[in-house]
Amino acid sequence: MTESNKEEVIKFSPIEEAIYDLMLGKIIIVVDDEDRENEGDLIALADKATPEVINFMIREARGLVCTPITEERARELNLRPMVEKNTDFHGTAFTVSVDHASTTTGISAHERSRTIKALIDPEAQANDFRRPGHVFPLIAKKGGVLRRAGHTEAAVDLARMCGSSPAAVICEIIKEDGSMARVPDLVKFSLKHNLKLITIKDLIRYRNEKENLIKREVEIKLPTDAGIFKAIAYTNE
Structure with missing residues (x-):
């Protein structure tokens, strides 16, 4: 079955609906690409991370509960990388x-x-924090899913879209037999628990369509023999 046929069979939720549920304090499921981890993570906003939300993730998803944050927040709290050389x-x-x-x-x-x-x-x-502990912060790349199509970046992007603190809680979904849940399993999981199911690919598309990613950074005027030459520099996120 081709990728396009799969998308016809499996109906993912619109990004807007996922954002709305997150703002209400609900959990959603986010799936990455088959050629990447090919996994689904539960995601909730950090400022909505009640004990009930954490317990649901531990009990139903069974993966490692992590907290995606921004590079700036990691620096503020002196949260250094777990290892000097990341070989993940x-x-x-x-x-x-x-x-x-x-x-x-x-x-x-x-x-x-x-x-x-x-x-x-x-x-x-x-x-204010002891090290090591039982909460695992993850640093999202600046630029979000447009720079790295991972669950970490998707979680922080979604938190920003909700107008919340740019941080979230995520947890991989593992089946009862201990193997990783794939898309068919995640569809069943979403229906069982009434959770919105979205893809990182759709989130990338949504950001590209909705956001102005070209920013004017600086303007310089230079005198030349032919008159004033104006140079304007832009950045593309």
């Missing part, structure tokens, strides 16, 4: 794991929720 196949940018200082073991859904909320608290400082 897709360059997933893990930082050192953390627990908020107010937690005990840090592993419960309630305490992970508290740590995640602290990561987006503008008043939080680097020394």
Whole structure:
């Protein structure tokens, strides 16, 4: 079956509907391409990451719960890369794991929720966190899915589209037998739990259609023998 035929059979949700559900505090499923990880992640906004949301991810998705954040936020909290040389196949940018200082073991859904909320608290400082811990921040590349078509970037892009803190909570979906859930499994999962299902490919298309990615950066006037020459520089995100 070709990719186009698959898209005809499997109906993914519109990006707008996924954004709306995220804003309501709901969880969605995001799928990447078959030639990449070919996996689905649960995604929720970091500022909506209640203990109930975390517990659902742990219980139903079974993967590693991570918190995508921006490069700027990682610098503010002195969250350094987990390793000096990243040899992950897709360059997933893990930082050192953390627990908020107010937690005990840090592993419960309630305490992970508290740590995640602290990561987006503008008043939080680097020394408010213990290292290592049970929450795994991931650094999203600037430019989002237009730079790297990963779940980390998709999560932060979606958070921005919702007008929320540019951070999220994600968790890979694993089947009961321990194998990774693929698109047919993810469709069943989405129907069982009434969750919107979108693709990173559609998110890239949505951003390209909706956003003005060309920005005027600087203008310079230069005197020449023929008169004033105006040079304008633009950047393309």
